[in-house]
Amino acid sequence: MSQPLRIGMIGYGFMGRVHTNAYKRVNDFFPELKYRPILQAVCGRDETKVKAFAEQWGYASHETDWQQLVAREDIDAVDICVPNNLHKEIAIAVAKAGKMVLCEKPLAMDVAGGEEMCQAVEDAGVANTVWYNYRRIPAVSLAKQLVDEGKLGRIYHYRSNFLQDWTIATDVPQGGAATWRLDSAAAGSGVTGDLLAHCIDTAIWLNGSIKDVSAMTETFVKERMHAETKKVESVGIDDACAFMCHFENGSLGLFESTRYARGHKALYTLEINGANASIRWDLHDLNRLEYFDHADDSNVRGWRSIHITEGEMPYMDKWWVPGLSIGYEHSFIHQVADFLANLESGQPTSPTFREALETQAVCDAVLKSGSERAWVNL
Amino acid sequence: MSQPLRIGMIGYGFMGRVHTNAYKRVNDFFPELKYRPILQAVCGRDETKVKAFAEQWGYASHETDWQQLVAREDIDAVDICVPNNLHKEIAIAVAKAGKMVLCEKPLAMDVAGGEEMCQAVEDAGVANTVWYNYRRIPAVSLAKQLVDEGKLGRIYHYRSNFLQDWTIATDVPQGGAATWRLDSAAAGSGVTGDLLAHCIDTAIWLNGSIKDVSAMTETFVKERMHAETKKVESVGIDDACAFMCHFENGSLGLFESTRYARGHKALYTLEINGANASIRWDLHDLNRLEYFDHADDSNVRGWRSIHITEGEMPYMDKWWVPGLSIGYEHSFIHQVADFLANLESGQPTSPTFREALETQAVCDAVLKSGSERAWVNL
Amino acid sequence: MSQPLRIGMIGYGFMGRVHTNAYKRVNDFFPELKYRPILQAVCGRDETKVKAFAEQWGYASHETDWQQLVAREDIDAVDICVPNNLHKEIAIAVAKAGKMVLCEKPLAMDVAGGEEMCQAVEDAGVANTVWYNYRRIPAVSLAKQLVDEGKLGRIYHYRSNFLQDWTIATDVPQGGAATWRLDSAAAGSGVTGDLLAHCIDTAIWLNGSIKDVSAMTETFVKERMHAETKKVESVGIDDACAFMCHFENGSLGLFESTRYARGHKALYTLEINGANASIRWDLHDLNRLEYFDHADDSNVRGWRSIHITEGEMPYMDKWWVPGLSIGYEHSFIHQVADFLANLESGQPTSPTFREALETQAVCDAVLKSGSERAWVNL
Amino acid sequence: MSQPLRIGMIGYGFMGRVHTNAYKRVNDFFPELKYRPILQAVCGRDETKVKAFAEQWGYASHETDWQQLVAREDIDAVDICVPNNLHKEIAIAVAKAGKMVLCEKPLAMDVAGGEEMCQAVEDAGVANTVWYNYRRIPAVSLAKQLVDEGKLGRIYHYRSNFLQDWTIATDVPQGGAATWRLDSAAAGSGVTGDLLAHCIDTAIWLNGSIKDVSAMTETFVKERMHAETKKVESVGIDDACAFMCHFENGSLGLFESTRYARGHKALYTLEINGANASIRWDLHDLNRLEYFDHADDSNVRGWRSIHITEGEMPYMDKWWVPGLSIGYEHSFIHQVADFLANLESGQPTSPTFREALETQAVCDAVLKSGSERAWVNL
Structure with a gap:
């Protein structure tokens, strides 16, 4: 029962x-x-x-x-x-x-x-x-499997973006129920906590800890009306943020996030380049994972576009049949499923608060670096 | 209430x-x-x-x-x-x-x-x-809107495929709960009723009635074991079927379906070419609609890859936010939603049995044409 | 010397x-x-x-x-x-x-x-x-190598299109130096001889002889001015042509060509589905070959997009370095190179007149089938 | 004459x-x-x-x-x-x-x-x-036209990569005729002068001057045999380099180059995000320009994949017909053509030495920043 x-x-x-x-x-x-x-x-x-x-x-x-x-x-x-x-x-x-x-x-x-x-x-x-x-989008979970199996070999590069365009209009307000993400009092930061945090969480999960960061932040629209007070107030959040970093494993990281990239709605992308293989993924085509395997015969070597709908792929035996895709919402169902299964087996469900604290530390370092225009160690 | x-x-x-x-x-x-x-x-x-x-x-x-x-x-x-x-x-x-x-x-x-x-x-x-x-995949519903608004102008071509590869292995049985689709007694036909029927339904909905057809059918694997009797029996279904047709509006149609197209799982595709604009869609990337508008300035004219996640797009105000996609299962939710709304307003829900009968007639004609190797009028 | x-x-x-x-x-x-x-x-x-x-x-x-x-x-x-x-x-x-x-x-x-x-x-x-x-576009030559090596296994399907849109405007004339391809007296046929002939030549080369065809032809614009006489004359060519066929090897073929597919300029496409692997190519992205190999591990199986710029690939050791592409004109240079090398070694250069006659026979059968609305054997 | x-x-x-x-x-x-x-x-x-x-x-x-x-x-x-x-x-x-x-x-x-x-x-x-x-790849020249016409509006972001993978193998030597690019005495720098210089030249051309940079450089393989002396020597070049920058126009820049990105051969990419429109391009598919125009109707708005083969597009009236593409080598032919035409009219040919010096200054600043781990002003 x-x-x-x-x-x-x-x-x-x-x-x-x-x-x-x-x-x-x-x-x-x-x-x-x-x-x-x-x-x-x-x-x-x-x-x-x-x-x-x-x-x-x-x-x-x-x-x-x-x-x-x-x-x-x-x-x-x-x-x-x-x-x-x-x-x-x-x-x-x-x-x-x-x-x-x-x-x-x-x-x-x-x-x-x-x-x-x-x-x-x-x-x-x-x-x-x-x-x-996003860890539990099946394509991203598969990326984790491939990394853990050592398919990529020594990692050289990790790059990840999260691009949106919804705050280009200057009449988008800040604060209030719908736009609290633009209000630094409620959100703490802008794209760093909202978007880069996702990129960083996945990066640490897939590629290990980050040693140091150098960031650049920008607030393009300096003042916005507050949705509740109706007053024009200074904008305290970062509209855009990019950072470079070194991972503990010796690889280089490059991250960028913005809400001013016209044409992109929620374009979360990631790419890992290893000595033996590389992986790419993006949220707009979330059912696909791109994979390049240097071990393939040289005359038929190319990026594979893997349609993540086969029963062998993470979580996909729970859904439909090959060729039939799932969407954004399913990543949350998978997290609940894992949480419930872990309750039963007495395991923690990743990311725990403690694991998420590492992402927080990187976010803090990024904001500090952006503010101080200097490298910040973690 | x-x-x-x-x-x-x-x-x-x-x-x-x-x-x-x-x-x-x-x-x-x-x-x-x-x-x-x-x-x-x-x-x-x-x-x-x-x-x-x-x-x-x-x-x-x-x-x-x-x-x-x-x-x-x-x-x-x-x-x-x-x-x-x-x-x-x-x-x-x-x-x-x-x-x-x-x-x-x-x-x-x-x-x-x-x-x-x-x-x-x-x-x-x-x-x-x-x-x-499939009519209620938002991208397909949007295609219908564009056609109905006259954006495409005079239609010249309609082409549609439904490609799978799951029956290439000769040890897939026929009959029984899992594989009744390979048993002509249960399924009536093979890919024609299973897959082409979808293509035909959408085609008639988007492009009007079909006048005549010329078809080619094939059964690549002639005998399969029956899942229940365990006897090897002759295969009565069509493994593959292609047909050409004329639509009432003067356009030409080309359709193909198979379960022997290695690499394709449920690749339902459609394309319409009109004098002013063209549309393409496929089920493997169901959240995208491709659209070419000849009215665009000639130096920036190209196929647009429309990511169907905006609130203005059919059904999408019900789901998430721009950039976040839905999947296969949602097309059924949309059909139920329309059925319930129509109950309330006293409208029929398309396709009704009567509307689906037209698709049946085309399927029958296709099978007859394939068998007789001759054009069949509708 | x-x-x-x-x-x-x-x-x-x-x-x-x-x-x-x-x-x-x-x-x-x-x-x-x-x-x-x-x-x-x-x-x-x-x-x-x-x-x-x-x-x-x-x-x-x-x-x-x-x-x-x-x-x-x-x-x-x-x-x-x-x-x-x-x-x-x-x-x-x-x-x-x-x-x-x-x-x-x-x-x-x-x-x-x-x-x-x-x-x-x-x-x-x-x-x-x-x-x-087009045989000597490196991607197509590579396709030939893969077929000849038996990588695809038993072939089930061959499909090929050649889509253009340049004659949609009714004021394009027929006849004369620039538009003789619309004049049946000069061209013999329309898209069949001009475009489908390419598709058929490659198909026979890659997949062997064709046994029978059933075609549909159409002339959308019935009258055009003659460029030289300036008189409006009946159009004698086929504006569009599609046909189905059986190959000698038991596979099914589906071909289409038109000059009324808005958005396509010279979209020559081909796809071959074999039991073990499939291949796709199109002329608009001529430096890429898509390849699906069922032998890949099931969790990383996908269509590979092979960028045809490596020295191991046909003709590519003659050009630049990996990543740097060539264009349309190079296919002709390759044919001249082969012609000259064959002169030296005393070999014929494919396709010879005799080999091209087989394509001609298929074109004739296609036109006959289109005219008679019946299957025609070769 | x-x-x-x-x-x-x-x-x-x-x-x-x-x-x-x-x-x-x-x-x-x-x-x-x-x-x-x-x-x-x-x-x-x-x-x-x-x-x-x-x-x-x-x-x-x-x-x-x-x-x-x-x-x-x-x-x-x-x-x-x-x-x-x-x-x-x-x-x-x-x-x-x-x-x-x-x-x-x-x-x-x-x-x-x-x-x-x-x-x-x-x-x-x-x-x-x-x-x-690369300025004279027609797609890039078209990008310049669109920027100059003001189609993009205020620019927020410029990002550009140049990714290769040819030096992953540690037995690639340095120095000598074939591999002088790995020898700092001959090349001065590694990817910065070889690859990023291209990205920077195009960026300044399209988006104006750069104000300051913060860079990260890395040498993954510390020692390589010298091709001529056959001695193992310390590697003095940068294997990888990424940098962030501010442009004079207020936009943010992000650049990365490496020879350790498995799967990429000469993947020069660029993207510009403006308030009204965005542009993307990459060298592996050099005949395409991607363009997103926010002015498009919201239900058919999407990235356009413009196939750069029309006569209206830069340089393309000189080549073939729509749909038929050119390659890498043509960019050099275009530069010669412009040089010759400018000789005749008495105009300088961009980039002149003076213009290229600005790119040099950015490269110097990037290397200095990478070495000092600090922002460097230009």
């Missing part, structure tokens, strides 16, 4: 929808799981809106005070889907309440805050994970 | 999973719908298996005799997901029972059978639709 | 330029060749124009009467670059004069004419070749 | 072949040019080899001492195709001899040397140009 895992969700914006969908679908496609998420409660400050969300998605109840939700005895795990500046306080409270915690990325506003969060979950001994969902 | 629509599903194979998923998800993403599908019962001959399916997916009950299911008063709509040779008898019974019917494609074993089915649903006045799901 | 091969060129249109360029460049890049083409004379009816062409390109002399050119003792080989209706008479005269002959494709207006030409060159024992240049 | 321009070529390696080919072909395809290059003399130290080269390519004479060649009265223009460390001395001598000079890139070993070269040609008033050939 399946065992319920009662979820309390804090926040019901874009990520709230994505996570909720994942909880609702996971057991249909991973029937072997012992645990079954139950949508027990969702929390938001605006009662009308949170109630409507609860009704649409089938939450059994709603709350308007997150501390109430955390205190409820009928909640096993809390999912934190609120702006970054609220992660720390909530996560620590959840841990202290002895509940599992699943936290949106980036982990914290900075390393110091993240360290407190790690301490809290480790002291409490509660299961914890951070939603760096 | 939402109103339940109690579904009785007959069959629980690959299509049973896909449809069930669609019923479960539609209201989460289309909250404005009045109707809410309820998984009332699923039917299959093997009680152990159908019970397990019901439990996994959350059906309230199960049946082992489809006539029992059709007779139940607590079922509003019956979904037919069984091999083609069973469509007619079940659909007619459902119609006579006054229930709505959603039938897997192809509609029937032949036009005569399909005509009986059309008569039955029309006499009964019940809502009916056939699962030609 | 190099030995001169004195070329007499008849015609100086588009193909005249391409061939002339090939003669001028071949020894620079194939220094091992014994023979060195000399631009001895070019012939055209309009003296002013042919003289200007001779001066621009460096021909030592010009003629206005092709019979004069054929009669000259200082000519070793004659290149026929005039409209199709003139091939036969000239080629036979050249052969009778004991000179080598290089003839533009298609060989003739029909099989009967082509047979006379074959007899003439064979009786005279003169070297002869037909300019089916 | 055409007027001869007598070329003296110094060096006959890879670039010597490419330039020679350009001189030989230019008048065939640009018949309107007044000047006609004459292959008067080629110079190299090894008489056997240089004589063979002269014979193969048709040079009228050869020299083994470059000073002899420079002194000859029958030479109008000298082309410098020798390793970088020889550029300065030769170029200054050529200028002092009052001859035109065409110099391979990079201009010099450093800015100081380059400045001397500029002074020399400017003092002498001789025509001069540097072979940054």
Whole structure:
């Protein structure tokens, strides 16, 4: 018999929808799981809106005070889907309440805050994970397998971008529910925490730790109206950020993120060049992995475009048949599935808070380097 | 308040999973719908298996005799997901029972059978639709919009393929639950009814009726073991089929389907060439539509690769944000959503049985032409 | 020391330029060749124009009467670059004069004419070749190697298109120097002889002989002004042609050509599906060959995009370094190089007139089938 | 009547072949040019080899001492195709001899040397140009047109890579005729001068001057055998180099080059993101330009893949017909054509030595920044 895992969700914006969908679908496609998420409660400050969300998605109840939700005895795990500046306080409270915690990325506003969060979950001994969902796009998971099998040989280069274009218009406001990502008070940083954090998490996972960074940050639009105060205020976030780095394994890294790359919506790309083989992937064509194997016969050697829909490929035995693709949302379902399976086996679910703290440290170093125009060691 | 629509599903194979998923998800993403599908019962001959399916997916009950299911008063709509040779008898019974019917494609074993089915649903006045799901891939729906807006001008060419490679191995059996598509008794035809039927449905929808056809069919592997009898039997289906045709609008059509195209898993492609613009699409990269507009300035004219993730594009306001893609399964959710919305407004849901009969007629003509090696008029 | 091969060129249109360029460049890049083409004379009816062409390109002399050119003792080989209706008479005269002959494709207006030409060159024992240049695009030559090595296994499918869009405008005239390809008197046929002939030549070379065909032809624009008479005349050529066929090896073929495919300029494509591997190529990206090898490990199996610039690949040791591509014109240089090398070794240069006659026979059968709406055996 | 321009070529390696080919072909395809290059003399130290080269390519004479060649009265223009460390001395001598000079890139070993070269040609008033050939790939020239027309609007980002993989094997030697690019004494730098110099030249041309840079350089293989001495020596060049920069126009730049990117042979890429439109290009598919125009209707907006073969596109009226592509070598022919046309009209040919000096300055700054691990202003 399946065992319920009662979820309390804090926040019901874009990520709230994505996570909720994942909880609702996971057991249909991973029937072997012992645990079954139950949508027990969702929390938001605006009662009308949170109630409507609860009704649409089938939450059994709603709350308007997150501390109430955390205190409820009928909640096993809390999912934190609120702006970054609220992660720390909530996560620590959840841990202290002895509940599992699943936290949106980036982990914290900075390393110091993240360290407190790690301490809290480790002291409490509660299961914890951070939603760096892109690890579980099947193509990216396959990349990890290939790296782990040593197919690439010595790594020379890692490069990764995350390009968007949605803030080119100067009349996009900052702050508020829809655009809190442009407000430094809520988001901490701009593209670094929002987008580069994904690139960095995957990079560390695939290629190991980063030793030092040299970054360049830019704020193209200096002032934007605040969505709530309606006042024009100085923009505190980074609109664009690029950095170079050295990995511990001796390879070179190059990363870039921006919201001013016209024509790109969510173009998360990564490429790894090894002595024996190379790998490329991008989020716009997420069902494909490109792979170049130098061991192929020289007259038929080329980049392979692998359509990630075969049952042998990570997670794909759960879905349809070869040729039929899945989408963005499935990466979250996979993370929930792994979280539930790990609960059963007593394993942590990567990335844990502690693992995500390493990404936070790189983000902090990047911002410091951008500000100081100097290399920063980690 | 939402109103339940109690579904009785007959069959629980690959299509049973896909449809069930669609019923479960539609209201989460289309909250404005009045109707809410309820998984009332699923039917299959093997009680152990159908019970397990019901439990996994959350059906309230199960049946082992489809006539029992059709007779139940607590079922509003019956979904037919069984091999083609069973469509007619079940659909007619459902119609006579006054229930709505959603039938897997192809509609029937032949036009005569399909005509009986059309008569039955029309006499009964019940809502009916056939699962030609690819119309509701957003890129394909957008193609329809562009055609209807007249963007392409006079149409000269329509070409469409559906290429697979899964039956190259001679030890794939025929018949039985997993491979009934290779058994002519169950499937009626091979790639023509299974794959070309999709191409034809979309073609008629986008480009109008077909006047005549000249086809070539082939059975590469002449004998296969039957999965149930374990006897080697002659193969009665077409392994590959190509045909040329004239459309009523004066354009030329070229279609091909096979299960022997090494490297292609479910490569459904279509291309339309008009005097002013052309369109291309394929299922392996289903989130992209390629579009060439001759009206573009001549020095920057090229095929546009449109990433179908913007809110302005068909169905995409229901999902995520620009750049984040959806998959195969969503086309079924869209068809359910349209079916439910049409119930509310009293509209038929395309393709109805009557509309799908036209595709059946083309399939019949194709098979006849292939057999007779001659042009066949429609 | 190099030995001169004195070329007499008849015609100086588009193909005249391409061939002339090939003669001028071949020894620079194939220094091992014994023979060195000399631009001895070019012939055209309009003296002013042919003289200007001779001066621009460096021909030592010009003629206005092709019979004069054929009669000259200082000519070793004659290149026929005039409209199709003139091939036969000239080629036979050249052969009778004991000179080598290089003839533009298609060989003739029909099989009967082509047979006379074959007899003439064979009786005279003169070297002869037909300019089916696409065989010598390095990617296509590599495809031939892979087929010959048996990499593909049993062949199931061959498909090939040649798509253009330049005659969509109804004010394109027929006849005259620039548009003789629209004039059936000069061209014999439309896309069949002009474009499909290329597809058929390559297909026979790669996949063997064709047994039977069923074709569909269309003339979309029924009347066009004649460029010389300025009268509106009925159009006698095929604007579009598609055909299905069986190859001797049991595989199925599907071919299409048109000048009404908006967005395609010279999109010659080919694909071969074998039991073990598949190959794709197109002329718009002529430096790439796509290759799918089923023997690859299943989790990294995909279409390889082979950039044909490595020294191991056909002809590519003659050009630049890996990554640096060549273009359309080089296929002609390769054919001249092979012709010259074969002269030295006493081998025929494929396709000879006799080999090109087989393509002619398929073209004739295609046109007959299109006209009669019936299968035609070869 | 055409007027001869007598070329003296110094060096006959890879670039010597490419330039020679350009001189030989230019008048065939640009018949309107007044000047006609004459292959008067080629110079190299090894008489056997240089004589063979002269014979193969048709040079009228050869020299083994470059000073002899420079002194000859029958030479109008000298082309410098020798390793970088020889550029300065030769170029200054050529200028002092009052001859035109065409110099391979990079201009010099450093800015100081380059400045001397500029002074020399400017003092002498001789025509001069540097072979940054990629500006004249038609797709890149079209990019320039689009930028100049203001199609992109305010520029936010410029990114460019040049990726190769040919030095991964540790047994590739340094020094000598074939591998002087790995020898810092001959080459000055590694990928910075060899590859990034191209990226920088194009970037300045398209996007204006660079203000400051922060670079990271790496030498992966620390020791290599010298091809001539056969001794294992320390490697002095940069194997890989990445840098960030600010352009004067406020946009951010990101550049990377390496010879350790497995799977890439000569993957020169560039992308520009403007407020209104974006452009992408890469050398492996040099006949395509990708263009995204935000002004397109939102439901059909996408990256256009422009096949650069239309007569309206830069230089393409000189070549074949739409759909038929050209290659790498043509960029050099275009540069010669422009040089000759500019001679006639009295215009300088971009990039002049002076213009190339700006690229040199960026290269110097990049190397300094990489060495000092700090931002360097220009």
